Amino acid sequence: MSNEDSDSDGTRLSGPSDERQQIDLRDREYAIYRCVDCNNVVLTMQDCDGGMTCHGETMEPVTESTLGVRTPDIRQVLLDAFGLPKAGLDICLCVIGDGPLSPGELADRLDYEEGTIRKYLNELVEFGLLQKSQLNRESGGFVNVYHSIDLDEMREETLVGFYVWAGEAASLIEEANLTKEDYRGADTEDGLNEVFWEQFAGKRSHD
Incomplete structure (x- = not known):
């Protein structure tokens, strides 16, 4: 080769x-x-x-x-391990670096519609990477602003989350190795790909 x-x-x-x-x-x-x-x-x-x-x-x-x-690249880790889409990752990193920021201020900094930004902000708050608070305006009323959680807390939470992801990946590798052993000892006309996916789908359906 x-x-x-x-x-x-x-x-x-x-x-x-x-x-x-x-x-x-x-x-x-x-x-x-x-x-x-x-x-x-x-x-x-x-x-x-x-x-x-x-x-x-x-x-x-x-x-x-x-x-x-x-x-790995830090952006790729967050995209892969936590399932953050590019827009959500851009918004999250902007808030962590420059926050607290309102949705309007984020829209001025990033090339996304304010409605899209609000959607991802709510998801990032629910996910646990960002926090929302209210800032009083001098003219009256208030505006929602977003900022990152405590850095030590973020470090611990993201590490634990990544280890969960890595553990799931390790489990998949272990399943693949066990299936490979079964395949070598089996009398089958199917290729390893077909045997693996059939066994894998069966295991996952019982989880």
Whole structure:
């Protein structure tokens, strides 16, 4: 296979000369540990004195990613992990950076209709990333303004949310691996894709 081959659907497959590189994990803000006796792998954002343990045994640090995972972009993480559409993400980041802001002020800064901005603001408040308060006008009355939640609270909430997303992704990978094992031991004329999706759909329908 060449460095860049096309799949049957036209998708480009990455090869050794692609921009993806092996990642050295020894100087990262996070750490990954694996158990030497089982398949358990854990991620931590804190420096754990003495390392992590699994069933009473010290886990070994993982020092590199042999898959050459592409370093993510913060926008893409929020889009993928939290399901935020681009418009919602633009509005959220604008409020976090420049808030508190009213829907009208956001419309002046961003290329979105005020009605669209109000819709996403309500969703972001419900989601837990933004807060709404009322600001009294000098001329009388009040206007709704939006601002970000406490940064420490946001950090914790978004990390927990991301770990939930990552856990769901890890579960999918585990299901795929188990299905691959079943496929290798089965006498079937169907390809792995058909077997996997049939089993996967069946498991999900019982959840």
